[in-house]
Amino acid sequence: MKSMFKILLVLVILSIAIITGIALVEYYGRLEIPELKSKNLEYGKVTDRTESTENYEIRTKTFTSDNEFVNTSIKEFVDLKIEELKNNNSTEKSIRDKDKAVLLQTIDSYLVNDNLVSVKITSMTKKIFSEEYVTDVDTFNYDVAHNREIRLEDIFKKEYKSKIEEQYSEKYNLRKNDIVFYNNIKESVCTYNTLKEYTNSKILTASNLNISDDEYNSLTSNLIDKNKKMIAITFDDGPHKTNTQEILNILSKYNAKATFFMLGQNVNNYPNVVKAVSDYGHEIGIHTWSHPELTKLSGDQIANEINNTAQAIKNITGIEPWLVRPPYGSLNATVKSSVPNPFILWNIDSLDWKSRDKEKIVPLVLNDVQDGDIILLHDIHATTVPAVEEIVKYLYENDYQIITVSQMLEAKGYDTTKTRVFYSGRQ
Ligand code: ZN
Numbered sequence: 001m002k003s004m005f006k007i008l009l010v011l012v013i014l015s016i017a018i019i020t021g022i023a024l025v026e027y028y029g030r031l032e033i034p035e036l037k038s039k040n041l042e043y044g045k046v047t048d049r050t051e052s053t054e055n056y057e058i059r060t061k062t063f064t065s066d067n068e069f070v071n072t073s074i075k076e077f078v079d080l081k082i083e084e085l086k087n088n089n090s091t092e093k094s095i096r097d098k099d100k101a102v103l104l105q106t107i108d109s110y111l112v113n114d115n116l117v118s119v120k121i122t123s124m125t126k127k128i129f130s131e132e133y134v135t136d137v138d139t140f141n142y143d144v145a146h147n148r149e150i151r152l153e154d155i156f157k158k159e160y161k162s163k164i165e166e167q168y169s170e171k172y173n174l175r176k177n178d179i180v181f182y183n184n185i186k187e188s189v190c191t192y193n194t195l196k197e198y199t200n201s202k203i204l205t206a207s208n209l210n211i212s213d214d215e216y217n218s219l220t221s222n223l224i225d226k227n228k229k230m231i232a233i234t235f236d237d238g239p240h241k242t243n244t245q246e247i248l249n250i251l252s253k254y255n256a257k258a259t260f261f262m263l264g265q266n267v268n269n270y271p272n273v274v275k276a277v278s279d280y281g282h283e284i285g286i287h288t289w290s291h292p293e294l295t296k297l298s299g300d301q302i303a304n305e306i307n308n309t310a311q312a313i314k315n316i317t318g319i320e321p322w323l324v325r326p327p328y329g330s331l332n333a334t335v336k337s338s339v340p341n342p343f344i345l346w347n348i349d350s351l352d353w354k355s356r357d358k359e360k361i362v363p364l365v366l367n368d369v370q371d372g373d374i375i376l377l378h379d380i381h382a383t384t385v386p387a388v389e390e391i392v393k394y395l396y397e398n399d400y401q402i403i404t405v406s407q408m409l410e411a412k413g414y415d416t417t418k419t420r421v422f423y424s425g426r427q
Helices: 002-029 068-088 192-198 213-220 243-253 271-279 299-317 333-338 358-366 384-397 405-411
Strands: 045-052 056-064 101-111 116-126 134-143 172-174 178-183 186-191 230-236 259-262 283-286 374-378 401-403
Touching: 056 068, 068 101, 068 116, 068 134, 101 172, 116 172, 134 172, 186 192, 230 384, 230 405, 243 271, 243 384, 271 283, 271 299, 283 299, 283 405, 299 333, 358 374, 358 384, 374 384, 384 401, 401 405
Parallel strands: 056 101, 230 259, 230 374, 230 401, 259 283
Antiparallel strands: 045 056, 101 116, 116 134, 172 178, 178 186
16 A cells, blocks of 8 residues: 555656656747837837748738838838848758747837828847847838938938037938937937028928927028029929939939929929929929920910910929020020010030930039039930939039029029020129
């Protein structure tokens, strides 16, 4: 009887030990996933997007908002991160759960104003067989009104960087009244107000900058120094679906404003591009509806070509364009007497339509460039885009204020309210 009890006792102890052993192995092999929650979601929605295999565990998000451009851009980034995780952890096979590779992501979003949205994606990753998580922040800033990613150069003059050298990083979120810069996961905050003297567009509002409407108007209305050299770059025949946007990016980079003489027939094809040109502070002029030689038309036909184009532009931007660039520069007495607008010609011809070659365009424009010049380029040619980058960079580095035709003529003291032909703003 006694030995029977002993055997039983040994059996019980043995089974407890086995069960504990299994539990311990189970416990120490289990994958513990840290919690990662979105803290701020002022724009769009997020839903869970998970994927689990024996090698990896993915817990990320799908972002949805009214704006397809934003949704797609974020999806592309998330897909890329997932792909990266899979590729980096596909050669070995994990045995225990805890050895799996992990990708965790969360999305935060900020609404800056009606046009601007900012997104932050925090990613935590763990490699296969590793215990250590690495955290990364990635940021995206969108102009949802114009479907483009926006950079600080679109908002502030280049010099703003010197003011925030310590905080500056390529990763930042625009928020209502400030910018958060990220150095890895370390955050530093800078209010728009401290950078207001560098404002160069109306993309941020008075309320973002935390100033009165009066102060805002004086900051954003006339940003020209009459004692400094100035130049007007003009683009004819657009807008073009992609080239015009690329040129806008270049102009922003160098704090430059330009004048786009558009064709009515293209305006209606690309209203978003027209709106972007206007909202980014550039001037739009009239290049007629269908590019005829105006000297071969009747007075009524001339007026129609110009007025219909002006109306189409106004319908999109809310601003009535006033300057006219006649196709081929062709003018005669009938043209001049048919409309009250000023005619803007040019004194530097890039011949970009002819050469389609940056190496020829750039020297032609820059060889004899002077204060008050009006440069002629065409934003419909892809070969013009890299030439613009070099031209604008040179002018910027040589202290030219790159401004619109109206701004330049006004600063030089010319009256642009009446019919008159201008070739430049040289005095
Ligand atoms: Zn033209």
